Amino acid sequence: MCSFLSIQKECHVLKAAGCKVHHATLSVLADIRRKEHKKLKLALFLQSLGTTLTPSSATVATVATFLGYTLSGNSLRPTDAFAVFSIFNAVLFSMGRLPYAIRCLGEAKVCLHRVKEYLDGPEFTSPDDEVLLPDLAIELVGSTFAWEGTYGDIKKRKGKGRRKSTAEFASQGNANILTTVLHDLTLKVERGSLLGVCGGVGSGKSSLLSSLVGELRLLEGKMRIMAGGIAYVTQQAWIFNDSLRENILFGLPYHKMRYRATIEACGLSRDLELLSNGDLTEVGENGFNLSGGQKQRVNLARAVYSNREIYLLDDPLSAVDAKVALHIFQHCICGPKALLREKTVVLATHSIMALHECDVVVVLKDGSIIERGPPAKLREMEGGKYAMMLKESLIDGFPKNPEIPEKKESLATEEHPIDLNFVQHVIKENYATKSVKKPFKKYLTMCGGFCISIISASAMVLFSITRLFNSIWLQIWLDAGNGNNY
Structure with missing residues (x-):
């Protein structure tokens, strides 16, 4: 997903230069999109499955409870039945939030993992404790700086001209990469002066400023x-x-x-x-x-x-x-x-x-x-x-x-x-006066066709009728008593 968004963000460069996209690049994009589509399809399927089974489980539990209670020889009174039915409806609300709660837990885990990576990073060490000369504000003596991060972070910086050499080292059990970007810098900046830094793209201007704030x-x-x-x-x-x-x-x-x-x-x-x-x-x-x-x-x-x-x-x-x-x-x-x-x-x-x-x-x-x-x-x-x-x-x-x-x-x-x-104030909207049949037809086609759309609509109507019939069936069952009235 990150690779696809990165390529998408840089598309304006290709458009501005009038370049044609190579077939290999299109193949890479199609492969990334295919993997993303597969994961999204699985996630939506699991979400739909959970949304469908959660209300059904409460209904099945209600029916199973009443059947077990009556088959064991007990008499089901209306007050008890509706009390149990109300309890199961309350439980149904909580169970309906269960899929969303699981998704939130997953997102929280990802966030906590990122916070943990940040907190487990190396501590920032302050610059040299030696006293500066009274007229100096910044002093660099033979300084060499490097970006520190994982392979993915270094790969992102590679296109910006910052990659010169790499050295792997183990830090707290995680393999990080040092990418040297500034070499043997000797610089003295007087207090109250204006220092200009220039150079070509990727020459290290931003890296020099980042090194002064401890990011390198x-x-x-x-x-x-x-x-x-x-x-x-x-x-x-x-x-x-x-x-x-x-x-x-x-x-x-x-x-x-x-x-x-x-x-x-x-x-x-x-x-x-x-x-x-x-x-x-x-x-x-x-x-x-x-x-x-x-x-x-x-x-x-x-x-x-x-x-x-x-x-x-x-x-x-x-x-x-x-x-x-x-x-x-x-x-x-x-x-x-x-x-x-x-x-x-x-x-x-x-x-x-x-x-x-x-x-x-x-x-x-x-x-x-x-x-x-x-x-x-x-x-x-x-x-x-x-x-x-x-x-x-x-x-x-x-x-x-x-x-x-x-x-x-x-x-x-x-x-x-x-x-x-x-x-x-809000600008007045311009309302379209054309027919919406064509866009609606296209929408149904993108949903999988007319057959799939009709089946989905019928399933939603059937689900609503089933939920309504649940209370009606319970009332008929209680009115019937032990069956002698029919």
Whole structure:
């Protein structure tokens, strides 16, 4: 199922490139789908069997109890019969929930197994306890990092260019795999500086940021990080089902001035005006649906509001347009009045505009640092990777003092405009006037044909009549007494 969903998720790449799917790929998809269909068919059959047998068991038990009681020579009185009948009906309700309870127990077992795997994982070891120099925030000395996980986890990362070498080891009886992704890194980041990280796809930019928060295993070398906490903005934005304000506060107390400054710096002011309840609007699965750029800016605002000493930003400008990116960079990341101007920021990005304003730029390739230094120095290196990236780009850098015009259109609707009708009231539906005979006929055909549909409908009607006849038969039996009345 996971493989099928992964292939399905990446289909847009094939469609965008206009590629044709190979016959072998279609065979793999058909095989996965066939296995999934087989398991779903078995699960639905067992569920239908349980749903059918559960009510029948109560009826059979009632009949067997009354027959046994009367055949043993006892006289069945109406009060006793209906009392027993009521008890069996109560038991029937409990038994009807038994199949669902068994399914819930199975799901709970899977969830507990996942929690157990997480809790049984290796404990995170803090960075080297040696004291950092007063002017340094991060220091890596000959550091080699590796992803740690099962074969399935490593296989998923293989397509992202992160797989270089593997080493199996036994941990608590489970075979895990170490996949080395960063090699012999030596890096010093000064406090209050802006470090830019660039490189090709799969070069290790995201892995470098993950290593600083302890998600990668340190195999060799040393890593020292200053105290004060780290705020990490991932490349894949996420929100949870709550108000927009709670998504930004993330459990921290509300400070009005700090909150408003964060909203303005991250370019969310216009979004709050468009939402029906402002920052109290519920977002997430059960609330208002935010665009990708809006989610990314909410993630950035969450990190900025946390007020940490070190900020790790994994390409936060990629999900927004050029104007919003400029606003965020100048008011939040790097500018005379930027909120993070006194913080240590590590920015992984493909934007030459942003890299040109960094204090130091690090260029990665295949998990190793191939260039480092101020942007002006790297730009002058002939044949260097950064110089080649600069030549390929049509933009030479951010303007020093650009004027950002106040525009009433969205700073926030760079991807999809927000439909105010959706926020404030429900759009009137358009009712179809055509006949529904053809779709109904197709539905019956997909159910197995007319014969199967008629048999299924007859079985449901017969089941309802049987349930009703149960009480009628009991009343007739009690009225008959010992049989002398007939």
